[in-house]
């Protein structure tokens with residue numbers, strides 16, 4: 349019997365997984381690891397350690413044995429605190445029982461929302477450059493990703509006309525991410541209002557990743573669901589990673605209309621069950637007593653932002669003035685290099701790591717992302733090295 | 744103005760040029776503000792915070808509780824001013840509670856400190872009594888964690 353066996357070819361990895369393009373960021377990782385004395389502006393998280401009172405609250409929760417699962421939606425106390433926070437900051441009202449979901453970071457919240465909101469073949473519009481997770485998540489959910497290019501001249505703010513021009517029968521969802529990673533762009537209320545109108549006119553749902561909402565410098569953050577007609581058609585994603593320096597805790601939340609939150613919870617209950625309990629306790633402490641620490645970190649980011657911008661100006665480098673997050677999206681047009689080559693050569697020749705703009709979609713080509721959540725000394729040293737590099741490569 | 748002080752308080756070596764860029768002010772303004780603050784004794788000084796525990800001979804620190812008879816007209820001020828002038832005195836506070844003055848004294852040996860207490864401090868007329876506590880171990884001083892690390896950067900060099 350065994351002589352006649354003809355085994356079928358064995359396919360180990362699914363086509364869906366195989367089709368995920370390699371991350372433009374991962375490649376760099378090995379290069380940096382192999383180089384000594386690198387100043388990295390390639391980071392994507394605060395340099396601060398989580399404020400002590402938050403860490404202490406988590407230790408206390410552990411001591412008391414808060415080591416079990418929570419409700420699939422997350423601790424009710426935390427959902428109440430999130431709802432209170434959103435009401436205080438933005439005048440938004442969400443029912444903590446049905447309209448708030450605690451997620452394992454905005455990362456999970458984003459994935460859940462996409463899965464809950466689109467069917468295979470649906471088109472998802474997204475301003476480009478985009479945060480690296482958006483395209484793969486939409487792809488994994490079977491959606492068609494439709495980038496809406498933005499540019500430096502318009503400060504990387506998405507224009508309502510550009511969204512309108514890409515609407516088709518299948519358009520279903522619009523992703524927004526302001527303050528933006530990688531450009532640091534913040535939307536003004538007027539333009540955002542007109543983008544919202546396009547969404548309403550075309551029956552789009554809006555998925556708004558506002559993880560950087562607290563990191564704005566001297567301008568207002570426009571919270572999408574506060575715009576007329578938007579609360580009932582948008583899902584708001586909020587985080588702890590950036591404002592409270594809590595990236596490693598893996599905690600975030602989603603707020604939106606009950607049916608969407610319920611649909612997201614249905615996926616969440618099977619893939620995550622519940623967000624980490626200790627991290628939920630830490631998040632509760634962050635919302636209750638973290639404001640002073642947020643303000644202190646904000647002042648530090650703003651100072652470094654100014655330092656970076658003034659340094660770039662003296663190097664004669666162009667960028668749209670970033671008003672939020674902790675990134676500068678720098679034009680490298682003058683070098684004549686592609687963003688990938690620029691980043692690789694800068695790392696080799698001057699040991700400064702930046703992220704090539706092409707990692708954030710086609711409109712990111714010609715730019716590199718520099719994160720200024722590093723010390724002032726490192727910013728100055730990195731700028732000096734970049735100055736030397738540019739002097740050699742300027743065309 | 745306060746932003747300038749906060750920057751210098753974190754790192755007194757921050758050059759005025761960098762402070763100017765960080766705060767969006769002109770270098771001249773930063774220089775002038777610092778100069779004036781020094782003259783007005785808003786900025787009292789600049790010094791390195793040395794961890795003497797790591798240097799061969801550790802320094803001895805004592806906290807001394809001092810009970811004082813307040814004096815007509817000047818209260819505690821006159822005696823406090825006298826005590827403050829001794830170079831051994833590291834810091835001096837008037838406090839509420841069981842005693843009046845809290846004195847921190849630094850010396851190279853236990854003898855130096857006991858000499859200070861018995862021959863300099865205790866003999867002052869207004870001083871009624873002293874209780875000396877020798878410091879056994881420093882954990883944190885002036886905002887610096889001395890025992891155990893905190894805030895070491897374990898960030899990935901590149902992240903989304």
Ligand SMILES: Cc1ncc(COP(=O)(O)O)c(C=O)c1O
Nearest residue numbers: 453454455479529587589600903
């Ligand atoms: C725009 C954006 N969304 C989401 C995330 C992920 O956040 P979290 O740590 O909450 O999963 C990041 C992190 O860099 C981000 O920049």
